[in-house]
Every structure is written in structure tokens, then in C-alpha cells.
Amino acid sequence: MKVDTRSLRQALIIEGINVSKCFLNGCKKQDNIEIHHIVPQKAKQLVRFNINDTNNLIPLCKNSSQYCREN
Incomplete structure (x- = not known):
């Protein structure tokens, strides 16, 4: 089930994670901070946890997101 970014952002805020910085x-x-999955959503069939759990979410700027994808 795909969850909208606003809900993911709110879940992180509730957990005390600062979503306003990378x-x-x-x-x-x-600026331009997005919520990303540490384990990608496309791998959700391979894991035994909720892919949208706050432990699998991270706020990243676009540059850091690109860096993480490449490394």
C-alpha cells in the first residue's frame, strides 16, 4: 500500500525526527527535503517489516538522495 509523503513526514515528526533538514x-x-525509504519500496516483498515504518524513513535533500543511490 502506497502512503502519501505528507503522512510519512508526519509520522517522522511524531517520532521526533527533524524533517526540515537533511x-x-x-x-x-x-530546502527541498524529501522523505526517502532506506530499504526501497520495490523491495517490500523481500522484507518482514512495514516498508513505511519510521525506522525505514529518512529525510534527505536531493543531492544526498542522489549520493545514496549511487553509493
């Missing part, structure tokens, strides 16, 4: 160490960006 989570990647050393990154200071605070």
Missing part, C-alpha cells in the same frame, strides 16, 4: 552527516541543506 539527515546525512555533514549536509547542512534545509
